[in-house]
Amino acid sequence: xxxxxxxxxxxxxxxxxxxxxxxxxxxxxxxxxxxxxxxxxxxxxxxxxxxxxxxxxxxxxxxxxxxxxxxxxxxxxxxxxxxxxxxxxxxxxxxxxxxxxxxxxxxxxxxxxxxxxxxxxxxxxxxxxxxxxxxxxxxxxxxxxxxxxxxxxxxxxxxxxxxxxxxxxxxxxxxxxxxxxxxxxxxxxxxxxxxxxxxxxxxxxxxxxxxxxxxxxxxxxxxxxxxxxxxxxxxxxxxxxxxxxxxxxxxxxxxxxxxxxxxxxxxxxxxxxxxxxxxxxxxxxxxxxxxxxxxxxxxxxxxxxxxxxxxxxxxxxxxxxxxxxxxxxxxxxxxxxxxxxxxxxxxxxxx
Amino acid sequence: xxxxxxxxxxxxxxxxxxxxxxxxxxxxxxxxxxxxxxxxxxxxxxxxxxxxxxxxxxxxxxxxxxxxxxxxxxxxxxxxxxxxxxxxxxxxxxxxxxxxxxxxxxxxxxxxxxxxxxxxxxxxxxxxxxxxxxxxxxxxxxxxxxxxxxxxxxxxxxxxxxxxxxxxxxxxxxxxxxxxxxxxxxxxxxxxxxxxxxxxxxxxxxxxxxxxxxxxxxxxxxxxxxxxxxxxxxxxxxxxxxxxxxxxxx
Ligand code: SF4
Numbered sequence: 001x002x003x004x005x006x007x008x009x010x011x012x013x014x015x016x017x018x019x020x021x022x023x024x025x026x027x028x029x030x031x032x033x034x035x036x037x038x039x040x041x042x043x044x045x046x047x048x049x050x051x052x053x054x055x056x057x058x059x060x061x062x063x064x065x066x067x068x069x070x071x072x073x074x075x076x077x078x079x080x081x082x083x084x085x086x087x088x089x090x091x092x093x094x095x096x097x098x099x100x101x102x103x104x105x106x107x108x109x110x111x112x113x114x115x116x117x118x119x120x121x122x123x124x125x126x127x128x129x130x131x132x133x134x135x136x137x138x139x140x141x142x143x144x145x146x147x148x149x150x151x152x153x154x155x156x157x158x159x160x161x162x163x164x165x166x167x168x169x170x171x172x173x174x175x176x177x178x179x180x181x182x183x184x185x186x187x188x189x190x191x192x193x194x195x196x197x198x199x200x201x202x203x204x205x206x207x208x209x210x211x212x213x214x215x216x217x218x219x220x221x222x223x224x225x226x227x228x229x230x231x232x233x234x235x236x237x238x239x240x241x242x243x244x245x246x247x248x249x250x251x252x253x254x255x256x257x258x259x260x261x262x263x264x265x266x267x268x269x270x271x272x273x274x275x276x277x278x279x280x281x282x283x284x285x286x287x288x289x290x291x292x293x294x295x296x297x298x299x300x301x302x303x304x305x306x307x308x309x310x311x312x313x314x315x316x317x318x319x320x321x322x323x324x325x326x327x328x329x330x331x332x333x334x335x336x337x338x339x340x341x342x343x344x345x346x347x348x349x350x351x
Numbered sequence: 352x353x354x355x356x357x358x359x360x361x362x363x364x365x366x367x368x369x370x371x372x373x374x375x376x377x378x379x380x381x382x383x384x385x386x387x388x389x390x391x392x393x394x395x396x397x398x399x400x401x402x403x404x405x406x407x408x409x410x411x412x413x414x415x416x417x418x419x420x421x422x423x424x425x426x427x428x429x430x431x432x433x434x435x436x437x438x439x440x441x442x443x444x445x446x447x448x449x450x451x452x453x454x455x456x457x458x459x460x461x462x463x464x465x466x467x468x469x470x471x472x473x474x475x476x477x478x479x480x481x482x483x484x485x486x487x488x489x490x491x492x493x494x495x496x497x498x499x500x501x502x503x504x505x506x507x508x509x510x511x512x513x514x515x516x517x518x519x520x521x522x523x524x525x526x527x528x529x530x531x532x533x534x535x536x537x538x539x540x541x542x543x544x545x546x547x548x549x550x551x552x553x554x555x556x557x558x559x560x561x562x563x564x565x566x567x568x569x570x571x572x573x574x575x576x577x578x579x580x581x582x583x584x585x586x587x588x589x590x591x592x593x594x595x596x597x598x599x600x601x
Pocket of ligand 1: 479565566
């Protein structure tokens, strides 16, 4: 198969189109605007629709509307924009609509800066909007993985009728790497949602979609259904990568960009005969608690690295359940830590 | 004796009982929309977007596919539906709090894109469901729960004129302000609603009908007093008028 040199943002956009995405609504924000620009160029070529909206608030609601018709739809944004979308995401989760979001995250809080960061983890995995709901959150660490997870994102959204978030940082969005693109999916082969979509009543009773029930018992019933679904997702969709975990005494943990940096740290340590391994969560929700717990039984300590003040480390602590000490190293504000500084921090812990 | 049905429930209205207060104009306007949909023969390809507010249940009152948008976002949701399925007829039903306050950006931009959508805009100069607070359209001097001394320019600014504002936007194909306070007004309101649907069906652009309505509950009046108050006060501030009609030009 032929590989192509592509920028991360463009690779995600092209992969989405090949997954059958024909509708994109979006509002420009650095460092992900290339996704919108790519969609503006490419979607009309495949009979799709691109619309630049007046705001992220309008964007997320257009995504909601398009998702009501059962067609594959996505948007992309970066951290402050993702914050603005939270209300709509809560509605979309409640209405159980399939759609895909890409948050190419940057430093915060507030306007922050435009450099890569991982400080949207809480917002992405713990809710963000109001109510008891979850997105499925996928975190690629290479561009090939970004391409593959974009395909998976649309399929999971369809399978569970749930919004799926691709959480990458500005590094993934802006870097270039060779990727192998999947073939173009045949739109007519995509899952049929005609039993619930809003398409006009022709020959049937009206379909109604709403994240709304004025009766508390009715609303509790809806929530029970959501929770049942989340349980199924937790059972079936946990994904992670293990690298040199066999016989590891020290377990390094990081996702996305940090995952790839930690790989070279592990290589370096293994080169010095220090038994380190890497555990890289790919689904941040559902978080791979169980497998991590198993591995943690046999290690001397766990070392979590994030480009944040420490958000995923809370999930690691929950997973490890005190079976091993958990240490944390983080950089904030859009600073990407170097392998050397991570090594230094690690060596300090070992002493 | 043979009997003949000369008046019945429109096909496009469901059996569900309205949840509106006695005398409220929502009921009349719902019926007019349903009749318009029946007469245009578009029931099976119409999709509605209900708002937040008293009419949040509207998606259950019509025999068409429907959804509920977040507060103010009905026109963004409708845009998403329409862009996904351009051959369907999509309409929103929104109150003044929804369309003119929290959702004014969506309203203006949807109109400006000339989105092929229809909006029925219920202007009763007050927030209904939340218990009678000031709306952007509340009249000067009008008492509400959040303007207990009457709306003042100094504190609250002026009544917001949505139709006048939208009339300057080229994407608007049909725009009218109507009342439903007399049988004759009801007839012409229905003609306007049909025209607003035709504006999207013919692909000319965005259609909106502003309906001056009463809220007897929050105005603290009987329905009859409320009708009188509307005719004596609201129509002075918001004169009924056809602002734009480009439907015929297509
Ligand atoms: S509160 Fe006012 S607008 Fe709402 S249903 Fe009652 S009368 Fe109608």
